[in-house]
Amino acid sequence: MKTVKDYFGSLVFDDRVMKEMLSADVYAKLKKTMDEGSELDISVANAVADAMKEWAISKGATHFTHWFQPLTGITAEKHDSFIAPNLHGGVIMEFSGKELIKGEPDASSFPSGGLRATFEARGYTAWDPTSYAFIKGKTLCIPTAFCSYEGHALDKKTPLLRSMEALNRQALRILRLFGNTSAKHVRACVGPEQEYFLVTKEMYDKRPDLRFTGRTLFGARPPKSQEMDDHYFGAIKPRVAAFMEELNEELWKVGILAKTEHNEVAPAQHEIAPIYTTANIATDHNQLTMEIMQKVALKHGLVCLLHEKPFAGVNGSGKHNNWSIATDSGQNLLSPSDTPYENAQFLLFLCAVIKAVDDYQDLLRISVATAGNDHRLGANEAPPAVVSIFLGDELTAILDAIESGTPYNGTSKIEMKLGVDFLPKFHRDTTDRNRTSPFAFTGNKFEFRMLGSSNSIACANIMLNSAVAESLCQFADRLESAGNFEAELNSLIKDTIKAHKRIIFNGNGYDESWIKEATEKRGLSNYRTTPDCMPHLLDKKNVDMLIKHGVYSLAELKSRCEIMLENYCKTVIIEANTMVDMAKTQIAPAVELFTADIARGAAAKKALDASLECSYEKNVVIKLSALLDRIAAKTDELSSALVSVGKAEDIETKAYRIRDEILPLMGELRLACDEAETLTAKSYWPFPTYADLLFGVK
Ligand code: ADP
Ligand code: MG
Numbered sequence: 001m002k003t004v005k006d007y008f009g010s011l012v013f014d015d016r017v018m019k020e021m022l023s024a025d026v027y028a029k030l031k032k033t034m035d036e037g038s039e040l041d042i043s044v045a046n047a048v049a050d051a052m053k054e055w056a057i058s059k060g061a062t063h064f065t066h067w068f069q070p071l072t073g074i075t076a077e078k079h080d081s082f083i084a085p086n087l088h089g090g091v092i093m094e095f096s097g098k099e100l101i102k103g104e105p106d107a108s109s110f111p112s113g114g115l116r117a118t119f120e121a122r123g124y125t126a127w128d129p130t131s132y133a134f135i136k137g138k139t140l141c142i143p144t145a146f147c148s149y150e151g152h153a154l155d156k157k158t159p160l161l162r163s164m165e166a167l168n169r170q171a172l173r174i175l176r177l178f179g180n181t182s183a184k185h186v187r188a189c190v191g192p193e194q195e196y197f198l199v200t201k202e203m204y205d206k207r208p209d210l211r212f213t214g215r216t217l218f219g220a221r222p223p224k225s226q227e228m229d230d231h232y233f234g235a236i237k238p239r240v241a242a243f244m245e246e247l248n249e250e251l252w253k254v255g256i257l258a259k260t261e262h263n264e265v266a267p268a269q270h271e272i273a274p275i276y277t278t279a280n281i282a283t284d285h286n287q288l289t290m291e292i293m294q295k296v297a298l299k300h301g302l303v304c305l306l307h308e309k310p311f312a313g314v315n316g317s318g319k320h321n322n323w324s325i326a327t328d329s330g331q332n333l334l335s336p337s338d339t340p341y342e343n344a345q346f347l348l349f350l351c352a353v354i355k356a357v358d359d360y361q362d363l364l365r366i367s368v369a370t371a372g373n374d375h376r377l378g379a380n381e382a383p384p385a386v387v388s389i390f391l392g393d394e395l396t397a398i399l400d401a402i403e404s405g406t407p408y409n410g411t412s413k414i415e416m417k418l419g420v421d422f423l424p425k426f427h428r429d430t431t432d433r434n435r436t437s438p439f440a441f442t443g444n445k446f447e448f449r450m451l452g453s454s455n456s457i458a459c460a461n462i463m464l465n466s467a468v469a470e471s472l473c474q475f476a477d478r479l480e481s482a483g484n485f486e487a488e489l490n491s492l493i494k495d496t497i498k499a500h501k502r503i504i505f506n507g508n509g510y511d512e513s514w515i516k517e518a519t520e521k522r523g524l525s526n527y528r529t530t531p532d533c534m535p536h537l538l539d540k541k542n543v544d545m546l547i548k549h550g551v552y553s554l555a556e557l558k559s560r561c562e563i564m565l566e567n568y569c570k571t572v573i574i575e576a577n578t579m580v581d582m583a584k585t586q587i588a589p590a591v592e593l594f595t596a597d598i599a600r601g602a603a604a605k606k607a608l609d610a611s612l613e614c615s616y617e618k619n620v621v622i623k624l625s626a627l628l629d630r631i632a633a634k635t636d637e638l639s640s641a642l643v644s645v646g647k648a649e650d651i652e653t654k655a656y657r658i659r660d661e662i663l664p665l666m667g668e669l670r671l672a673c674d675e676a677e678t679l680t681a682k683s684y685w686p687f688p689t690y691a692d693l694l695f696g697v698k
Helices: 013-020 026-037 042-058 097-101 158-177 201-205 206-212 238-253 281-297 340-359 361-367 393-404 456-480 484-501 514-523 530-538 540-548 554-609 615-645 651-679 690-693
Strands: 065-066 079-081 083-085 090-091 123-127 133-136 139-148 186-200 256-264 269-274 302-305 318-327 439-441 446-452
Touching: 013 042, 013 097, 026 042, 042 097, 042 139, 042 281, 097 123, 123 615, 139 158, 158 186, 158 281, 158 318, 158 340, 158 456, 186 281, 186 456, 201 206, 201 302, 206 554, 238 256, 238 281, 256 456, 269 281, 281 302, 281 456, 302 393, 318 456, 340 361, 340 456, 340 484, 361 446, 361 456, 361 530, 393 484, 446 456, 456 484, 456 540, 530 540, 530 651, 554 615, 554 651, 615 651
Parallel strands: 065 139
Antiparallel strands: 065 079, 083 090, 123 139, 133 139, 186 269, 186 302, 186 318, 256 269, 318 446, 439 446
């Protein structure tokens, strides 16, 4: 029998394959490019391309594609076959270094936010040798960056790689100050936990809202949902287990280290998490995971819903971005250690993150902003839209002691030099788990929990890496010019805690009183919706920082702001149109049919015996008729509001109007329809209900 070891990574052109198929010289040169970003010459590229092609063909591949991540948030690919004609009317299989390094997809229909006029169709893709090529179906996929001819990044990978480089540069400066001369590079490491729902394909097909928008736009609450907590970590149903088993196999084949899987809080909700890896590979892998999840689900007659809020009144789906920074020798810089000196270094990196999250809380909020995620953040669901950090009681007590210059009397009871002589290891015990915090320290990493389940994790990590790079840069500037390193370090840590402790909050982030305290007393920002936060991307402090570290140009930032707002508008408009359509052509006719049948039944009964009251029928007919009128009125209102909003002169105004006019009307229309659902016989209802969807997978 084949074991996991036999097929893990079998479809990846990874280190094992490279070592085997490349000459020692070519392998060494490629490794250097991968580790240090040195330029690759064409002869090496040719040799790599040739080996890649031979390997891919041996695995049954016939095509290759430059696989990239345009700003739509999903991945794109354009397939070319390896074949080239030979002189004798046959074909040979060809793939050159030039084709490996650079591609020219027709880029005109990808969003560019004004970066590239549509007539100027050409953009180019450039190989990212730090992420392994892999095979999908019959295609060799080469991870690439996507740029315009002027060099503007049109994708999510390019700024991510730039932000990793910025973090690397600044972190190395700090390490050198602590006497570390051996570290060659520092990388951000990420392990994203991915939540999702599974529903049956049969039911999904009957719901235009799920098909067109990924979420239910109508649906009365089922009698039972998540209140019993009996789904969470419960036994996995056989059909779901079969799906998970095949999913793991498919992920393992492409080298994704899928590790844990379990049921989540809501019925039909599940989670999958891989073992962490460098931020850019984790991003590629998460994109690939989402794609493979959907494909495998279909094979099992299921549909995998990645929307942030597929069901109202039931927990939404997020993504937990576990983030840390580590050296090439594997030292985790966010891990407390047993020696005082390393602990001082740990505290400095910890302070860098605290400062970064406080200074750039708006950028972190922006990095997760979508119409879908607005239903989680800022709605009645954890985490809230206010960014804060959970450190746990112990670490908070240590920071308090450092700030006030008093000895720390925690578990160790040891007088501190440099703020601290000994830091206990932080165990992630259950008391430390705070599921409501948007940004939690969990022992040796931070868990950023605001991401939506369908988001690319690129944006969150770009902002996180850049903001922390900026903190480290300011720290390094100060420490490098200090006369007495230890004294300066001590006061730097103290100053930072003092200036940024407002961002630390260990309580319940879900509580209304916290939101009040956060915004009124602590001055933290609370951007509840995408139109609220998105324009702040272009605030001077944000633009200055991102340009300073070479992560984005001003033009690139402007384009992102525009695209994000455009996406927001398009998403809600499609939802509203779908609602109008479903209300008019499915819900209203069904309610009308049922009402008329009931009325006819009552009339027939009365004809038999005029003294019958028929109070049930009367009641239902009156209530449903009133609801029908309301449904019709709200549908009309929504339709005209859509026409009017469509005329908004600029994208920002349009986004605000959609939030303030369209979304509330959608809520009102839904309310009327959902109420009608509770009064209408199930056999008349035109599509599967919440109870069907949430409990339909056996
Ligand atoms: P949880 O209790 O939150 O489920 P896990 O230990 O299962 O915690 O880890 C969740 C995710 O965090 C996994 O993807 C894991 O690989 C990742 N992770 C663990 N350690 C680190 C680290 N040092 N840096 C980044 N991610 C990490
Ligand atoms: Mg977690």
